[in-house]
Amino acid sequence: MPKELWNDAAGGFHPISASDFLPRERLREIQLRRLQATVARVWDHVPLMRQRLSACELGRDAIGRLADIARLPFTVKADLRDTYPFGLFASPMPEVVRLHASSGTTGKPIVVAYTEEDVQVWAEAMTRTFASCGLHRGDIVQNAFGYGLFTGGLGAHYGAEGLGATVIPVSGGNTERQIMLLRDFGATAICCTPSFFVHLAEKAREMGIDLRTLPLRVGVFGAEPWSDGMRERIETENGIEAFDIYGLSEITGPGVAAECSEHDGLHVFEDHFYPEIIDAETGLPLPDGEEGELVLTTLSKRAMPMIRYRTRDITAILPEPCACGRTLRRIRRIARRDDDMFIIRGVNVFPSQVESALLEVEGTLPHYQIVLSRQAGLDQMTVEVEVTPEVFSDKVRALEALRGRIAHAIEHTIGIRVGLRLVGPQSIPRSEGKAKRLIDRRHD
Numbered sequence: 001m002p003k004e005l006w007n008d009a010a011g012g013f014h015p016i017s018a019s020d021f022l023p024r025e026r027l028r029e030i031q032l033r034r035l036q037a038t039v040a041r042v043w044d045h046v047p048l049m050r051q052r053l054s055a056c057e058l059g060r061d062a063i064g065r066l067a068d069i070a071r072l073p074f075t076v077k078a079d080l081r082d083t084y085p086f087g088l089f090a091s092p093m094p095e096v097v098r099l100h101a102s103s104g105t106t107g108k109p110i111v112v113a114y115t116e117e118d119v120q121v122w123a124e125a126m127t128r129t130f131a132s133c134g135l136h137r138g139d140i141v142q143n144a145f146g147y148g149l150f151t152g153g154l155g156a157h158y159g160a161e162g163l164g165a166t167v168i169p170v171s172g173g174n175t176e177r178q179i180m181l182l183r184d185f186g187a188t189a190i191c192c193t194p195s196f197f198v199h200l201a202e203k204a205r206e207m208g209i210d211l212r213t214l215p216l217r218v219g220v221f222g223a224e225p226w227s228d229g230m231r232e233r234i235e236t237e238n239g240i241e242a243f244d245i246y247g248l249s250e251i252t253g254p255g256v257a258a259e260c261s262e263h264d265g266l267h268v269f270e271d272h273f274y275p276e277i278i279d280a281e282t283g284l285p286l287p288d289g290e291e292g293e294l295v296l297t298t299l300s301k302r303a304m305p306m307i308r309y310r311t312r313d314i315t316a317i318l319p320e321p322c323a324c325g326r327t328l329r330r331i332r333r334i335a336r337r338d339d340d341m342f343i344i345r346g347v348n349v350f351p352s353q354v355e356s357a358l359l360e361v362e363g364t365l366p367h368y369q370i371v372l373s374r375q376a377g378l379d380q381m382t383v384e385v386e387v388t389p390e391v392f393s394d395k396v397r398a399l400e401a402l403r404g405r406i407a408h409a410i411e412h413t414i415g416i417r418v419g420l421r422l423v424g425p426q427s428i429p430r431s432e433g434k435a436k437r438l439i440d441r442r443h444d
């Protein structure tokens with residue numbers, strides 16, 4: 001096993017991580033056994049799923065081999081809303097020890113449930129996540145993911161505890177206090193959304209604190225898309241190594257997939273979550289390497305198993321073995337969701353494309369918003385982007401030159417000209433959790 005995978009400060013290997021290195025054949029046996037049990041469980045306990053399986057002429061024993069998964073019906077977010085709050089539970093309420101909920105953007109929240117075993121599996125997946133990010137016993141982890149109905153806070157909490165690290169359960173928000181704690185408690189790792197970290201780092205600079213001089217060495221970021229350009233800025237400006245972690249409430253919360261030290265895709269914890277990529281239009285499975293919608297099936301969940309859940313996150317499975325030695329397959333970083341896309345003058349645009357373009361240009365800050373509006377029946381897109389204080393106080397000519405460079409970068413990336421508004425530092429609202437990049441005023 002490569003040296004960097006020994007996760008104990010004393011040079012030991014965290015035993016939980018052994019599941020990351022199983023021979024593929026052994027892993028597939030585990031997956032098959034667990035998938036069969038999961039299908040039997042929903043057949044026995046979830047009326048909607050039984051109905052769906054029957055409608056596809058499938059039964060309790062639908063799975064003979066792993067490939068049979070492609071015959072199972074999909075589950076979508078609307079199924080969770082339609083059965084709100086507890087309609088998809090496969091465990092009786094006395095066995096449910098935890099509920100979480102995700103608010104989403106519209107309407108009722110979706111509710112997810114855990115048995116005691118589910119919480120244990122979640123903790124294990126998050127422990128493996130942190131191990132994969134190079135953390136170990138002896139690390140001090142400032143957990144700035146929100147604690148509460150959001151799964152980020154508690155999920156990360158279990159992971160750090162599982163490793164035997166020291167957790168600072170500060171939760172989200174309260175930026176100045178976060179900075180004081182970072183400095184005074186000497187955190188070696190922080191976890192939060194990438195946008196919140198950018199905000200925190202900026203505030204620290206304002207307070208005259210250079211994060212590079214603190215013991216902080218690792219950032220574990222997730223819960224929203226962030227580009228490679230954003231990663232580069234975060235790493236170089238703050239002297240940390242940034243890792244991407246992925247997950248969603250419906251499947252468990254964070255802990256579905258995580259980067260390793262190679263930073264080349266995220267390993268899916270495939271012994272608990274089965275990934276497939278489908279063509280979002282036809283619903284047909286796509287071969288490894290091709291980009292499409294990620295579909296996940298839980299293999300160990302008891303309280304609320306998910307069969308072929310359509311995440312709407314767009315990625316591809318990277319089948320090649322990873323240099324880190326983990327046998328778990330990887331997914332490419334998730335830059336976008338298919339419901340993030342908007343169409344402007346007939347062109348499909350994702351906020352992440354705008355982010356990548358902006359961050360190529362020197363003088364911009366990683367704070368931006370895309371505003372869609374309608375004027376005289378025509379859709380308009382304006383990108384508001386903050387520029388550094390130096391540029392902002394510069395002469396009009398310098399600002400105009402910068403505007404030209406940004407406009408060119410965006411046009412080059414998305415193929416159309418858009419409105420641009422260069423704004424001074426601090427003009428764009430900061431988020432304490434997931435950043436809101438898109439403001440759609442077309443139907444106001």
Ligand code: DLL
Pocket residue numbers: 102145151152221222223224225226244245246247248249250253254255311313333334335337
């Ligand atoms: O965001 C769980 C989480 C917490 C993941 C902390 C990572 C860290 P939800 O609120 O249910 O759960 O949102 C899930 O967020 O379908 C993706 O669209 C997006 N997302 C999560 N992680 C990433 C990531 C949590 N690393 C939704 N990159 C998912 C891009 C991400 N998008």
